[in-house]
Amino acid sequence: MDLELRGKKVLITGGSKGIGLGCAQVFAAEGARVQIASRSQPDLKAAADAIAKKYNTEVAIHPMDLGKTENAVALGKACGDVDILVNNAGAIPAGGLLDVSDEKWRHAWDLKVFGFITLSREIYRRMCERQSGVIINVIGVAGEHHRSNYIAGTTGNAALMAFTRALGAESVDHGIRAVGVNPGRIETERQILRMKEQAIKEFNDVSRWPEIQAKVAAALPFKRAGRPEEVGDLVAYLASARASYISGTIITIDCGASLRPRT
Numbered sequence: 001m002d003l004e005l006r007g008k009k010v011l012i013t014g015g016s017k018g019i020g021l022g023c024a025q026v027f028a029a030e031g032a033r034v035q036i037a038s039r040s041q042p043d044l045k046a047a048a049d050a051i052a053k054k055y056n057t058e059v060a061i062h063p064m065d066l067g068k069t070e071n072a073v074a075l076g077k078a079c080g081d082v083d084i085l086v087n088n089a090g091a092i093p094a095g096g097l098l099d100v101s102d103e104k105w106r107h108a109w110d111l112k113v114f115g116f117i118t119l120s121r122e123i124y125r126r127m128c129e130r131q132s133g134v135i136i137n138v139i140g141v142a143g144e145h146h147r148s149n150y151i152a153g154t155t156g157n158a159a160l161m162a163f164t165r166a167l168g169a170e171s172v173d174h175g176i177r178a179v180g181v182n183p184g185r186i187e188t189e190r191q192i193l194r195m196k197e198q199a200i201k202e203f204n205d206v207s208r209w210p211e212i213q214a215k216v217a218a219a220l221p222f223k224r225a226g227r228p229e230e231v232g233d234l235v236a237y238l239a240s241a242r243a244s245y246i247s248g249t250i251i252t253i254d255c256g257a258s259l260r261p262r263t
Contacts, residue, residue, distance in 0.1 A: 003240035006031030014089030018188035022228025067111035076122020168248025184254020
């Protein structure tokens, strides 16, 4: 199936690793002109070089902290001509209400919540002028299945789901679509880090994290976590002309894991 993405300009935040990198690889494979942003210039360069080598294309990089409003505004102005924006950057700490301080909560939301909103505003303004474009927010399944032990994340994700639905209902009047994707457990470096932290908590031994990984995988559909490129495939489809009548919708990609009974 031709997704008609060849030559399209796409900006992906958090694009140097994990889901963002998976998205960048899929868009590059489809012939899109890819730009990626994240905090780490070395990670961005490594990702861009790998994509360029594999798909024989150039990848522009934007090293910056999008948790700072002025950076999100600057990136939006610099990349205002993109056809597709994929908001993906962000990592919100786990913990209950008494575990996450105001400082940590606000710092995390500056990137994952306000970072999405600020960058979307800048890009959306230019898309409205052209009467075309797609904004895809990669959010997280905790936004619909609320978890008290991830209270800052579950609340932030729920807010971004509402933001996406509200924007997607209005944006079509300007020829723009806005869609959300809620990944469940995906095999990323961040997930591995969480498992290592859990191994320290349970066993006081980081080397035992593979035991945690095996335990988690055993409870998942098909006995595995999702892969970043599987999320990338969904994002690319939603950004394409093949999904031209989808807006204001949130699509979960977790193979039904969040709907299974907990034991």
